[in-house]
Amino acid sequence: MEGYELAEKTAKEAGFTYTAKLDVGTLELLDAVRDMCAANTCGKYGANWACPPGCGELRELREQVARYRWGILVQTVGDVEDSMDYEGIMEAEKQHKASFYAAAAKLKEQFPDMLALGAGCCTLCKECTYPSAPCRFPDKRVSSMESYGILVSDLCKKNGMSYYYGPQKMAYTACYLFC
Numbered sequence: 001m002e003g004y005e006l007a008e009k010t011a012k013e014a015g016f017t018y019t020a021k022l023d024v025g026t027l028e029l030l031d032a033v034r035d036m037c038a039a040n041t042c043g044k045y046g047a048n049w050a051c052p053p054g055c056g057e058l059r060e061l062r063e064q065v066a067r068y069r070w071g072i073l074v075q076t077v078g079d080v081e082d083s084m085d086y087e088g089i090m091e092a093e094k095q096h097k098a099s100f101y102a103a104a105a106k107l108k109e110q111f112p113d114m115l116a117l118g119a120g121c122c123t124l125c126k127e128c129t130y131p132s133a134p135c136r137f138p139d140k141r142v143s144s145m146e147s148y149g150i151l152v153s154d155l156c157k158k159n160g161m162s163y164y165y166g167p168q169k170m171a172y173t174a175c176y177l178f179c
Helices: 003-014 031-038 058-065 086-110 152-158
Strands: 018-022 070-079 115-118 169-178
Touching: 003 018, 003 070, 003 086, 003 169, 070 086, 070 152, 086 115, 086 169, 152 169
Parallel strands: none
Antiparallel strands: 018 070, 070 169, 115 169
């Protein structure tokens, strides 16, 4: 089985709703997205190793991403009553993270140099050690696509994947990159 087919099979078995082949040539790490992180609306800027500035300078991340030759976009789409359905949104996120970590563990066995970029901040630890102590799990830590400066809606569009599924759906998107 070829690399992409194996990644797609693993992603589907992990429970993702949709997958799409990711053309790494469409990856753009944008200062404007990192500037949105700096606005700190989520409260994780400067408070989590997987978020800016802890995850690295954009220049370093661009060099890192440039090593990868192919990838896969993965998505979990959950049902919500409306945009205020906190429980539905959290359930979709929980499903996405479970699928994401399950697929990442299996893919890492086949592709040890893989880079997994998730949705939202790293939540492996109840409280992150940033910046006072080293990350407890540097090999498991996952940065979000946004923390790398990726405008997720544009990346989805460029790779033939929907981003918005209507007012009663919530989509979480992540990707895996491979050398």
